[in-house]
Amino acid sequence: MYPPRDLPYTTQSICPECFLSNDEVNVINAELYEDDGKVMYKKTCEKHGDFVDVYWGDAAMFKEASRWWFKSVGLDNPRTETVKGCPEDCGQCPEHKSHTALALLDVTNRCNLRCPICFAVAAEGGTIYEPTPEQVFDMMKNLRENEPVPAPALQFAGGEPTVSKHLPQYIKWAKGLGFKHVQIASNGIRIGNSKKYFQELREAGLSTVYMQFDGVTPEPYITARGNDLLPIKKQAIQNARELGMESIVLVPTVVRGVNDDQVGGIIEYAVENSDVIRCVNFQPVSITGRIDHASRQEMRITIPDVIHLIDEQTGGKIPADVWYPVPAMMPVGRALGLMKGAPELELSTHFACGMSTFIWINEDGRYEPITNLMDVDKFIEILVDISNLYAKKKRAASKRAKAKLAGSIRHIKRKGILKDLLSAFLNRGDYDSLAKFMRRVIMIGMMHFQDPYNLDLERVQHCDVNYAVPDGRIVPFCTMNTIHRSRIEKKFAQPVDEWRGKHKPTQVEEDSITKPYTGA
Template sequence: MNGKTPLIARTVSSLCPVCLEVISARIFQEDEAVMIEKHCEEHGDFKDIYWSDAAIYRRFMSYWSDGLRINKSSKTSHGCPLDCGLCENHKSGTLLGIIDVTSRCNLSCPICFADAGNDKNEPTIGQIASMMQVLRDQIPVPCPAIQFSGGEPTMRVDLPDIVYLAKTMGFAQILLATNGLVLASRPDLCHELIQSGLSTVYLQFDGVTPEPYEAIRGVNLLPQKLRAIENLRQAGNLSTVLVPTLVKGTNDGQAGDIVRFASKKLDIIKGVNFQPVSFAGRIDQEERTAKRITIPDVLALLEDQTNNEITRDDFYPIPFVKPISHLIEAETGISQPVFMAHPCCGAGTYIYCQGGHMIPITRFLDVEGLMENVRQRVADFDGSRLGRLKMKGWILKDVPRFIDGAMVPDNLNLKKLILNVFIEGAREALIDFHTRFLFIGIMHFQDLYNMDLERLERCAIHYALPDGRLIPFCSYNSIHRCDPLGGKSFAKM
């Protein structure tokens, strides 16, 4: 390690994983990893890995954002995370709202954070409408995207009606998180969902061979996954995202193969969103040390398994793209969703696929220089009509110098794509961009062992509940979904 680089040392608030008491935690560097360590007076010491690569941690944390509070937040009385609702200390609006439309499921996966099963515990369609209205009423920016989850949402017979309702309420993106079993057996439902307005299917997809499914789900589900993808293609769905839950020693050896699989089906698969296993719900807590995998681990796996076609340097944290939201807001005068999440919550990049090769966008676009230029142009914008015209002129002039024309694939007009997004800012321009690239994302959700309340306060993925509350993803699945001490549900139906 370079002696001039200071060791990582931070103090944050966390939780005792046994009694849920808010306690102090130390985030510190140990060799080349970043650890989290905490002590509960009653239950002793706890130590876990926070991030496996200190260098990547430093790079990602350089994109730290102070966040933006939303209006209509609830008052605090017990403190984070017991006041989730969202409370007045929360520092991000809702980028993605999630509604569990049922607790029923046709699988019983041992790693399920939802702990779903056979019990029929589900909101009425009227309650779902009210939950969606809470999301759309959010100020200053209405929630733009909704995901229906569970349990297994396709077990509800009125799911197409729920999707159509979301469309009429103005959600720009309507997503479905599913294991795909019902979609594999019912092409008619695929057609009905697409016709009702479904935008994207988030398909549970743990590998390209039977073994990961047998280990993680208890049965080989690969044939059903492939059939579901084909049924969605035939139904006219143009956006499926594969969602692999990565477990160390189980399917982490297939990360590269999953991306290759997706790259060959770009007509329907638009992304791969890796989710390192979170130790909440049904999973043996004693196995967490052996199975813990963090975002830098996934980056290293992709680098190794793609023979450096994709590297760790191609990925950036969620708030990296914040300047684009500010640019579109300055140009249109309309408040935009802003990516304020904690830098350690996720990572992403875009891959262009050509001739059997996967080419990260960073190979032919200086993304760091471009984002810094956009940030500076927005900072200089004075709000006037003349200033807006000048800003557009700067964009037209500046964007080409960040593109390496010699490296851009022959059949890709990157300049036009970027200018359309930056100047038009319309959903159609963003869709056009996404149809030409494969998105690779990694979202590492927290659990009670690595919980950092500073991260929680910046969460932008929120569950909507029938009682009107919005609860951050990691808080809901670790604490509010079910009380780990007594089995009491905090999510009142």
């Protein structure tokens, strides 16, 4: 476990101007410090001067989150060597400190929308990045060769993955290669327009739709996406319901002044549709391109800012003090792995990358945070103790571990509700027994992807959301989208006409280039 963080301290970043002007990765020191209750981020480039930004909007929450940061391990088989240093050697390099929890694979940069806030900058530039089916298969296989833990979950992304005619086949391949969880990051247009196509993806093995969902009124979509997409989003959710698809994740990109007034409404909508919606994962906007300080501050919204807005807009039903950083869940994987005698996934991302909580939905539709049901702090501490029993090869560790879990009942405030949760650990040591419990639970998550202005290389080195790319590398999410994406796409992209000649596009594929969706 890492010691809690005291402010100020120094990390490393890059000069955004050097990179955005000349594609030069100029690594510079950055200081995190507290000012007016916020965590600020200051870095100085000899050429371009000072850059100051808000890192986290609540310094007290930052310090509390840092308590739950656990050490893990990187890959036993990194794909690159340490030559230039972070972030140039991404792939993962030997310096990386986490293994892949969620793998992403861009199947195309084509998209049937033209969103101004897209971090993938899809379908621009007159060239198409679209790995061949053979390359896609090799990338998936590469991810499953990760050691000590093969990548367990895969998300097909883009662009918009549903505009690739090969997507159903890719999903089948992924399941055949052993990915337990296969999802798509989608705007929902095609699965909203065609229930038949949605069913085809389901039959191929699709686990989850990670669906862009920016609000419960038309205005955020018109501003951020260029069209009122709310009706097609709702239709996609209805199609999921009719097809028995019970795993939709709503993904709002939160932009100050655009939809930050709707975070509570989005959660209420998820609760109303909890038969199919399993999670809401808010993403504070990542700023792409060159932008001046004043404009940046108008747009910038951080994880704690959104958490406080949720507190306010839900009338205190999801208070700001019930959130935990992602690595707080790492002891779950560690304990399961040690109890089963084989490595399991450990969520060991940096504590500042994301926060989450769970809400329990009562029979009458009211909801409350899971902290009302159990003492989460104590439960995590028990899992840490169990990990230590096994790691230190204590005698009769299995029996003692189960005794500790049985003893944890005293920390559960409503024992009947949580019997399935305990059963998952006491009876089988896996997640199967959670199904019944999870049907009454919605996860509320928060992930803030970095941009050149707030890039923190310490966060990068602990990233466990990684992209597979055609040259065999496995690249951390935030350096992919700030640094490596343009280079990779330049290396592997081809002119549109050349792609057409080789690919023989379907009408859906051609429309993604020439006729983006308008809702008309």
